[in-house]
Amino acid sequence: MQTINLKSNSKTLFFLIHGYTGSPNDFNGLPEYLSKNLAVDVKVMLLKGHGTQVQDLDNIKLKDFTNQIEPELKADLEKYEQIILGGVSFGAQMAMYFASKFPVDGVFNVCLPYKLKFPFNLPGLSILSFFKKYWEKPISNQEKEIRKQTFYYKQMHANGLKIVKKANKLLKTELPKINCPVLTIYSKNDPIGNYKAIGYISRKIEAPHYIKIVDNKNHNLFFSNKSSEIYENIRDFYKSISRETKKEENKIAAIIPAYNEGQNISRVLDILTETDILNEVIVIDDGSTDNTSEVVSRFKEVKLLKNNSNQGKAQSMQQGVENTDAEILFFCDADLKGLTPEIVEQIVQPVVKRKYDMFIGVRNNVMQKAVTLFALNSGERALRRELWNKLPEHFKYRYRIEAGLNFIAKRQGNGYSWQKFEYYQTLKEKKYGFLKGTLLRWWMNIDVAYAYLLTVFQRLKD
Structure with a gap:
């Protein structure tokens, strides 16, 4: 499993970040869709501890991910005239965090786990990691069927709950610093994240904020029957914020x-x-x-x-x-x-x-x-x-x-x-x-x- 890097000789880059225990495949057909329909470059990083076996996440910390993403993003900001950040799940947290730190042109987040659902929101739940590190992912049969040809870890890592909560603490202070347009896409019946977090996020963000709520039960909407719709939402978001259309909009x-x-x-x-x-x-x-x-x-x-x-x-x-x-x-x-x-x-x-x-x-x-x-x-x-x-x-x-x-x-x-x-x-x-x-x-x-x-x-x- 490697980083996805699609080149179209474009001055625009979609810089995408996959989820925790996921892989660059987390976006399903989105990279190819963006490359074909918008003629842009698309990169999906392979995060540390991923693409191998779930045990390789045992000692990974949030800082390991931020230290990996930051220099890569800095280098791309020098190469491209326009960068759109995007992420799904934990990758959505990272995309929003780095949108508050760097002058990107837009950011989209899909199923951002900002407000966790039961039982993931229970205080002290991470203590269970001492007894059990790996938990079966709550993935629907439909999503499993669509994911057959993609790589991802079948288990959730208990360490991930600590990382997600630390990332949310970062976002709490950094969200108001986002200056670029934001697209938020939520699954209404997400088994992990609560879509009602949108209200809080929207109040914190001063930049233009586009919101799409999808009636679906998947945590990763790219592996649902709504995937084509999500591709189009992201395409339309990009078109609406491109420099040529900002004034008209x-x-x-x-x-x-x-x-x-x-x-x-x-x-x-x-x-x-x-x-x-x-x-x-x-x-x-x-x-x-x-x-x-x-x-x-x-x-x-x-x-x-x-x-x-x-x-x-x-x-x-x-x-x-x-x-x-x-x-x-x-x-x-x-x-x-x-x-x-x-x-x-x-x-x-x-x-x-x-x-x-x-x-x-x-x-x-x-x-x-x-x-x-x-x-x-x-x-x-x-x-x-x-x-x-x-x-x-x-x-x-x-x-x-x-x-x-x-x-x-x-x-x-x-x-x-x-x-x-x-x-x-x-x-x-x-x-x-x-x-x-x-x-x-x-x-x-x-x-x-x-x-x-x-x-x-x-x-x-x-």
Whole structure:
């Protein structure tokens, strides 16, 4: 058993690290897939104590692995213009650790054992190594069948639990130092690692974080019926972070639906046009009968779209999405007070960094401060176009839109989060008068309630 080294005369190298008691074969067909589809160089190191017999791991320590990987990575950083680190299981720990230490361009981790499952999480379990060093691996029959032609140790080494726990202690302090984009792929029913560790990892990592959770029982997803899907996830991750596509992926458009907001909208546009993080500002005049369009047209850098009749908030937002190629969408109401460029950036940045697929700005209104459920229907939110595209059409109707987005975001990818800010919205009763404003408010509340009812039916359907 030797290091895998595939050459394509590329300036990009995928530097891959296999698992403890595994081998360079741990990635199954990934090296060949990357070499063929991306025309990149691929290296999978053979770690010390591997490729022979499990007894050769008896005296191996974590430091032996870090001392082996570091000089190899340093040498490759001088040879290549771009390096993507990757690892599976213990190799994922090492990939993440070295991504915090060296200026690599990206890192992916598959089935990172950051939070261990029972019984591996029992305190003092490593004491059993004095009585029994080798344990049979919890490998499914499906994985054993796929692995028939590959080399790996059939046993787990008790020493490995100590090494994995020490590696996790390292990661606890080093994760915030990762500056490159990260792809995390977890097996939902992994017998060793708990996929719920994703939440902790995501909070620690400040860099863009892509997450994929696979419904599978294997610890090594490269030897499952999902392997082709995992190959594609890694390929797409590389394409999304390549230097040529970084700018396009993070293009941000502000979209503001407006109906009879001539008295308020200039205040909001003054802020949005001063916000450096935004690449584009789009206003949809939803059939206004006042001077909304006239006010907007004074802002030469703002794109103005007009509806001949009132279509409703959700349809106006859809029009805004259809008239931009931005991958990140910042939706904003037109009647806000106290909004600042700093607030806009704080709402958008968690989505830019891929900590979440959607982030909501909660206003300093009485109702929103009192009831979180109402607060999360706030109109100020940043999200990825891919999340918007997953939203069923029955939610794209007037005021159902925010509840629908919350529902989809919670069930997809990186989910959503929120934060309260010191800005607020003009009350409908103040804008339209007490009677009309109250009627509009109840109309909105009924629409939102119906949206929540739709989410119940959607859950039953799924």
